[in-house]
Amino acid sequence: MSTETQHDLNIDRSVGDFSYDVEYAYDAGVGLTEATIDYISDVKGDPDWVRAFRKEGYRKFLEKPMPTNWATKDLDNIVFENIRYYLAQGQQPKRSWDEVPDEVKETFERLGIPEQERKFLAGVEAQFDSEAAYSNIKAAVGEQGVIFVGSTEGLKEHPEIFKKWFGKVIPSGDNKFSALNSAVFSGGSFIYVPPGVKVKHPLQAYFRINAQNFGQFERTLIIADEGAEVMYMEGCTAPKFETATLHSAVVELVALKGAKIQYVTVQNWSSNVFNLVTKRGVAHEDAEIKWIDCNIGSRLTMKYPGVVMKGEGARGEVVSIALSGDGQHQDTGAKMIHAADNTTSNIISKSISLGTGRATYRGMVHVPKHLKGCKNNTECDALLINTNSRTDTYPAITVRGQGNAVQHEASVSQISAEQIFYMQQRGLSEGAAMSLAVNGFVNDLVQQFPMEYSVELKRLIDLEMEGSVG
């Protein structure tokens, strides 16, 4: 690992900055054509309807323009012909820890997952490259009738549930990248929680990218049946490579009447990754969907988790933390679509920009005219670590009709030299002082993450901050 300059925060990062030689059993080559899609479908043994779904996605991908009319032009630097769209180590998800390749175990080791957290791995669905390398559902979860498998297995083994919801929350033509994902998706999780089942332990998955120029296209579908509750945790730590890497996931959530889904993400991408994600959930009557999202690193992240509140009394929430280091751009936000009376949404977004890092908040809150008793609260706070940093806020709130309440607050703040001096006077190094102040800024949000993630988060912020000073 080199430590040449401090210009690129990632250079100083020891977490995730590594890769192992892995023999790829299946490789679709470089670039994307209809033949690539057939190859993927053949290798994966897709049912015909999936093959057709992929091809439709591919057509829409070609049709759709790049969203550079509103988003950054940096998107034009993605060279689709140079990307590998499919790589898998093996076809069958591994069943037990013993069967997991040592390289993969070593990867977890390097991620620094604390000992007490490893026990979680017993119930973990972990993705190594495009296929789930390890999948072992805790007995307890299985007994409750919970299905927790890779998406490939899900669509084959549980077509009756899978087909009903797949591609319904996010149609393949939603945007260029959801279309791309629809064409080449591989990996990701499928979860079904039967009515009334409350899953005690968070279900967890680790995603990594481990091949140069390798696009990763997970597809996750989570369905919580009536009155069910589940928390899903997704964490990413990518190795650093010289050339750009594309990550474009699609995540669909369905919370049926009275159900609750919490989807937690902690991402720590290296600064060459394009992370263009489409995440949306549909909340039926009295259901609740909450996205808890932390984005650190990447060259460009575009992610606006959304909730469509379809049933009366539904609730949607997005809690997000974005940290953009030098040269990085976090373009994140939330979409709240109120589609029934008495629905409530809450957006809390905090961004931190360092050096030339850039944070953009885009919010969309939509309450149509005919609805009554809808509420939205939006708070977005930006913290600038130095004068080069840039932050933009684009809240788009369309609320029509009477009796709907919207509240919007935004702030931009800085950590002053006087604050740092004060903390240094107490014995903290400049880097530690910076970390403490940044952790303070996001503290109220970090507390919403599950314990083991909040610890990891704090460590990631420390690493970024320590790299950012002298």
Add this chain to the structure above:
Amino acid sequence: MSTLSIRDLHASIGDKPILKGLTLDIPKGEVHAIMGKNGAGKSTLAKIMAGHPDYTVTGGDVLLDGESILGMEPDVRARLGLFLAFQYPMEIPGVTIANFIRAALQARLPEGQELEAVDYYQKLYAKMDALEVPRNFTSRSVNEGFSGGEKKRCEILQMAMLEPSYAVLDETDSGLDIDALKIVSAGVNALRGPNIGMLVITHYQRLLDYIVPDKVHVMSEGRIIHSGDKDLALKLEAEGYDWVEKEFGAKAA
């Protein structure tokens, strides 16, 4: 050489000289007071000793137990045992007092050694009780929304927890009501002893009734122009600064 020693210190901000040859020795075990008009340079002296980056030292030296600290980062000086109770303490949003002091103590431990949490809280609560800081303050953000007096009390709480070998208290009495002044003074007096040297900056002799100084110095235009015992403070209070400046300021100039 158990002394905090300021030798002929010259310092400026931009090209404006503020300290103009200041010399002062604070041996361990003693409490010295500095008094002087607004703008005399008292806070500047405190900040320069602590290593504030805005000021440039143009001459002289500051020695902590014989070692020059001027080239050191502020945090290194702090870990060597120098503490500054700020005239205007900063707010650190989202960082609780408990976590802040804990991080400061942790920074003093060798790498790999963890602060013992139970002992820490025991000590913290004991010191808070003594300073009559409500216990629920541990979960409040550092200085955020604190009243002037609460901020000052919190500075002394930090000092009590960090156990410095030299402490500079910059107008810790300002903003305190009479009862708080007594409590804070008692807190400071409890820390007095052979292992600490203190420099107390104040405008009011009243504080010195509670924290009785070994020496009182008068600062004017970036220098110490006159020193005496605690009676000097009484005289300054009664007669103001004009007579000292006339008598001693002119003489030295």
